[in-house]
Amino acid sequence: MPRKPQQPRAHATVGAIVEAGFISLARNGVENTTTRHIADIAGVSVGSLYEYFANKEEVFDAMHEHMVREVVGMVRPLIPTLVRMDIRELVAELLYRFRDLLERDDGRYLRYMSYAAYFAPRDQIEPINRLLMDLLMKYVMHHPQLVRLGNLPAMGFIMINGGVFTVIRYLTEPNPTVTFDDLVRGLGDMVAHFVDGELQRAGGTD
Amino acid sequence: MPRKPQQPRAHATVGAIVEAGFISLARNGVENTTTRHIADIAGVSVGSLYEYFANKEEVFDAMHEHMVREVVGMVRPLIPTLVRMDIRELVAELLYRFRDLLERDDGRYLRYMSYAAYFAPRDQIEPINRLLMDLLMKYVMHHPQLVRLGNLPAMGFIMINGGVFTVIRYLTEPNPTVTFDDLVRGLGDMVAHFVDGELQRAGGTD
DNA sequence: TAATTGTTCGGATTCAACTCGGATATGCCT
DNA sequence: AGGCATATCCGAGTTGAATCCGAACAATTA
Structure with a gap:
C-alpha cells in the first residue's frame, strides 16, 4: 500500500526516483537496475522508494507513464499543423521530432523504449497508438480523397507499429548502415x- | 565455466533444459521463470543446469539460438520458390508460415519473441535479418526491373524490421481489431x- | 576391475527485493 | 512561538531466487 505524496517534498522525492530510474536504466540496463541503485541516484533510501511504489515494477510503470505523457504532449499540439501537410512531410516531421525526443538527455527515453516496446503491457503503450490513430483519422478527414482508402484500421496498425518500432530499432542500432534521413x-x-497506389486502384470502381 | 555436453545423456539434459525454458516462459512469463522451475520441468536439478549454463541468461541465449535456427531452417529452403513469386504472394507466404511457426506448441516461440529484446542483444536477431536481406537481394536479382529501385538497404531495413515486429505485435495483441488476413x-x-510507385517514379529518368 | 573423466545432485552462499519500527520534518492550531 | 498530528524518511533485517561447490554416481578406457 504505497502512499500518495502530499507535501512538495514528497513530490520531489517521487520525481527524483522516476528520473533516477531513467538514469540507472540508461547507465546499467534493466538487469543491473536495482532498487538500491535507483534510490542512491535519487538521493533517497530504499525505504522511501517503497513508501511511494509498491515494487520495482511500479517505478517502471511511472517511468512509462512519464514517457507516454512526453510523447503525447509533443504530438498532440502538432496535430492541427500535421493534418494540413503533405503525407511525406507529415511522416518526416513526426519522425524527426520523435527521434529528438528519444535522444534527449543522452537517449534516456530511447533506452527505456527499447526495453518497453517488448515488455510493457499492451495497454500501457496504447495511449500513443490511439493518439496516432487519431491523427490518421483526422488526416483522412482533411484530405477527402483519402476516404476511399480501404482497410484503414489494418493500415493504421501497420504504419503505426511498423513505423514506431522501425525507428526505435534504428536508433538503437550501434552501426547503422543507412542514415536516418534515408530511413525517414x-x-x-x-x-x-x-x-x-490504393487511390489508383480504387479510382475506376465505385 | 560451464562444460560442453559430451555424452548423449548430457545432450538430452541440455535439450530438456532449453525446452523447459520455453515451457516455463509460456506458463509463467519471464518474471516468474526461475532456474528451479526450469530445472524441475526439465526433470533435473539446478546443479545440472549450472553444469551447462553459466547463468540463467545463457539458458535464454540457448533458447534464442534454438528459435533462430528454427526460423532460418524454415525460410532458407523456401527461398528458391519465393524469389519466383509475385511480391504479394511472397509476403503472404512468408507471413503465414512465420505465424504458424510462432504459434506452434501453444505459442512457445511467440511468447519468447515478445520478451526477446529484453535480454537478447541486438546481434542475436541478426541472422534472421541477414537471411531476409539475402532473400530481398535474391528477389531483386530474379526480377531485373527491380534493380532500378533505389535505397535498397533502407527499404530492406524498413520492410524487414517493420514487418517482423508488426506481426509479433499483432499476434500478441489479446483482442485484435483486424484479422490476420487483413494484416497480411x-x-x-x-x-x-x-x-x-518507385518504378513509376524511376521510369522516366536515367 | 581400477582409474579417470563426465554427469548429477542438493545444501550453502550471495545478493537484490521488499518490510518494519522508529527517527525526523512539516504544517496547522492556539 | 510552542506543541501536536501526520507526512516523510531511513536503513538494518527478512525472504527467496540465482549461483556455487564438493561429494556421489555413471560411463568409458585399459
Missing part, C-alpha cells in the same frame, strides 16, 4: 506510394 | 504499391 525518406515513400 | 493483405499492398 524511405518511410515517407512507403506511405506515399501506398496511398497513391 | 495490408503488408502485401504496402510493399507492392511501394515497388510500383
Whole structure:
C-alpha cells in the first residue's frame, strides 16, 4: 500500500526516483537496475522508494507513464499543423521530432523504449497508438480523397507499429548502415506510394 | 565455466533444459521463470543446469539460438520458390508460415519473441535479418526491373524490421481489431504499391 | 576391475527485493 | 512561538531466487 505524496517534498522525492530510474536504466540496463541503485541516484533510501511504489515494477510503470505523457504532449499540439501537410512531410516531421525526443538527455527515453516496446503491457503503450490513430483519422478527414482508402484500421496498425518500432530499432542500432534521413525518406515513400497506389486502384470502381 | 555436453545423456539434459525454458516462459512469463522451475520441468536439478549454463541468461541465449535456427531452417529452403513469386504472394507466404511457426506448441516461440529484446542483444536477431536481406537481394536479382529501385538497404531495413515486429505485435495483441488476413493483405499492398510507385517514379529518368 | 573423466545432485552462499519500527520534518492550531 | 498530528524518511533485517561447490554416481578406457 504505497502512499500518495502530499507535501512538495514528497513530490520531489517521487520525481527524483522516476528520473533516477531513467538514469540507472540508461547507465546499467534493466538487469543491473536495482532498487538500491535507483534510490542512491535519487538521493533517497530504499525505504522511501517503497513508501511511494509498491515494487520495482511500479517505478517502471511511472517511468512509462512519464514517457507516454512526453510523447503525447509533443504530438498532440502538432496535430492541427500535421493534418494540413503533405503525407511525406507529415511522416518526416513526426519522425524527426520523435527521434529528438528519444535522444534527449543522452537517449534516456530511447533506452527505456527499447526495453518497453517488448515488455510493457499492451495497454500501457496504447495511449500513443490511439493518439496516432487519431491523427490518421483526422488526416483522412482533411484530405477527402483519402476516404476511399480501404482497410484503414489494418493500415493504421501497420504504419503505426511498423513505423514506431522501425525507428526505435534504428536508433538503437550501434552501426547503422543507412542514415536516418534515408530511413525517414524511405518511410515517407512507403506511405506515399501506398496511398497513391490504393487511390489508383480504387479510382475506376465505385 | 560451464562444460560442453559430451555424452548423449548430457545432450538430452541440455535439450530438456532449453525446452523447459520455453515451457516455463509460456506458463509463467519471464518474471516468474526461475532456474528451479526450469530445472524441475526439465526433470533435473539446478546443479545440472549450472553444469551447462553459466547463468540463467545463457539458458535464454540457448533458447534464442534454438528459435533462430528454427526460423532460418524454415525460410532458407523456401527461398528458391519465393524469389519466383509475385511480391504479394511472397509476403503472404512468408507471413503465414512465420505465424504458424510462432504459434506452434501453444505459442512457445511467440511468447519468447515478445520478451526477446529484453535480454537478447541486438546481434542475436541478426541472422534472421541477414537471411531476409539475402532473400530481398535474391528477389531483386530474379526480377531485373527491380534493380532500378533505389535505397535498397533502407527499404530492406524498413520492410524487414517493420514487418517482423508488426506481426509479433499483432499476434500478441489479446483482442485484435483486424484479422490476420487483413494484416497480411495490408503488408502485401504496402510493399507492392511501394515497388510500383518507385518504378513509376524511376521510369522516366536515367 | 581400477582409474579417470563426465554427469548429477542438493545444501550453502550471495545478493537484490521488499518490510518494519522508529527517527525526523512539516504544517496547522492556539 | 510552542506543541501536536501526520507526512516523510531511513536503513538494518527478512525472504527467496540465482549461483556455487564438493561429494556421489555413471560411463568409458585399459
